[in-house]
Amino acid sequence: MHKNHVTLKDIARIAGVSTATVSLALAGDPRVNVKTRRQVEEIARRLKYVPNEIGRSLRARKAETIALIFPNTPHNAFSHPYFVQLLEGITEVVVRHSFHLLVSTSPTESDEAASYDKILRNRRADGIILWPSSIKDDNIGRIVESGFPVVYLGKWHRGDVLTVERDDFGGAYMATEHLIRKGRKRIAHITGPLDFQVSIERLEGYKKALLDRGMPYDPDLVVEADFTMESGHDAIVRMQKAGLEYDAVFAGNDRMAIGAMKALQSFGRRIPEDVAVVGCDNIEMATMTIPALTTIHQPMREIGTIAAEKLIRTLTGQPVEPKQTVVPAELVVRESCGGEDR
Amino acid sequence: MHKNHVTLKDIARIAGVSTATVSLALAGDPRVNVKTRRQVEEIARRLKYVPNEIGRSLRARKAETIALIFPNTPHNAFSHPYFVQLLEGITEVVVRHSFHLLVSTSPTESDEAASYDKILRNRRADGIILWPSSIKDDNIGRIVESGFPVVYLGKWHRGDVLTVERDDFGGAYMATEHLIRKGRKRIAHITGPLDFQVSIERLEGYKKALLDRGMPYDPDLVVEADFTMESGHDAIVRMQKAGLEYDAVFAGNDRMAIGAMKALQSFGRRIPEDVAVVGCDNIEMATMTIPALTTIHQPMREIGTIAAEKLIRTLTGQPVEPKQTVVPAELVVRESCGGEDR
DNA sequence: CAATGAATTTAAATCGATTTAAATAACGCT
């Protein structure tokens, strides 16, 4: 084991004053005599005193800690391509405010409710950032509306809950609009599984862009896949077999877009001359394909910083405006979408 | 704000007993009367009592929390391809033992020392998992040898510090050996920056494999790059310009390997017929190149679970054997390394 | 020098749970 902790009491004993004086001195309270304060500071420095934050937290009734919570489902946060960037954004803000970050998953589905409750009530954290489960979940509702400080990463309808969300709809709209501007007339869309909200949002954005430009929406050109590269590949194969005509593909994520590109190339269709392709997510690999993939970038790091800022502002009693933030997506133009109109 | 916390005192008042009895009852202590215990449990359930862990921690002098710490350098953990998997492994174990995980970076270079010290002494965490800085760092030494419970993710020479490390040397050895077995005679090596330990390990593994098979080590075939795809590309260009002959390339990571593949293909060299390529890391993209990239997989998730297990065993007073663990790398054979000997 | 007010310091309570030693209650037995 290692040596014991230096406490206020130790400093008080050595300085020959009370712990109250030491506490006030180290807090820079003007009530303590300058000479006394200097002496206390000196001793604290010499003993390498570091306040025990557990003791402090107990008294202050706050932990200066926020928690990032996500359910431990199969399609969980760990498999999200940009979880790390979210975490990086959160971390940056947390460190800047001298807060701590607790990372927490709910262990099993069954006692998920209990687990959330504990995190909410055991006072380890003062507030939480909630990464939504893909599954519809009443417990999340209960937490979000419990009044406990929460920032929800997604859309929340009832009440004025703090939220930060990606603009999946807007991103898809931008992607589709871009293809239209490039003169594409028949734009196919490969969706992710349609029981994911993100897939629905992107489909709607695609539809709206077509509508706004007076282009027909053809359900035959929409094929559902499952986010994997293989499924993107298969989607194109199916479309080819069905004899469909199209001059562009907007895919619901980059993996599917890359699979689609491979399939298109195997059918001898040139990208972007014959078919333009746009993806979503801006994963690293999108820069490395030939041609490099045009895609929609979702600024996850920024979502992290905004979420953490909102939560910490709430905890420190500062006003938070707006309650809901939609972080705009960005179109990243590369070679796969056609340089010039045809 | 939200309503106040239910405390032991509340339960005690309602049950008409002392807080001591409540505490003992909820802990299942046999000294309390079964009837009393039942009643206390019932009230606790009705009030949704959740113990305040801050209070408990203060008394118990432990936080049931471990911290994952990494320095906030430019080449930090967030940019490591497998940080997420490490985190996932750690999280799994932490949850299983009902511990908490604190994720922490040191804010700036300058007060890195102070920052470490704080985390060590402020009692927020009982022990730490330390992700090494790329930079040589005396503070890390101080922590590791302070006697504070630490698991170091890397090689540590002095003392019997707990460590878990990847086998960079062994992975490179396996990769090179595989190429030799495939009949390759002149194997080039594209290294990462040689001020990174990982680059040196992999270079040494490469050398050793050649040596063990009686093959000459030719320094001209070793070129330094910087882990990026572009630098891998440039490395091949330089080698071609220098008129070097080689029939295989072992790259210090997958990104450089992919860059190298592109460059090779642009020079009209076929993969794997003319040149075999092997990478390191097994990033997702390695499955998507044409041909798919043979590579070395480092089981980061397992490193995470082992590290967390070691730390928690230490904290709970269980023996930990062995102190040092080297997690073996795995060769993932795909198409880029030549199916048959020539 | 005493009185008044200002400057410092400190005793004690508090946060919430745990634990130990001591007190009280209940029980069995002669």
Added chain:
DNA sequence: AGCGTTATTTAAATCGATTTAAATTCATTG
């Protein structure tokens, strides 16, 4: 009933820091 046991319960201390109200010291002035 009285005594020795055993079963339950509880008062009080503790963890470490903060904070308030009260106590003390110091300085100033009439």
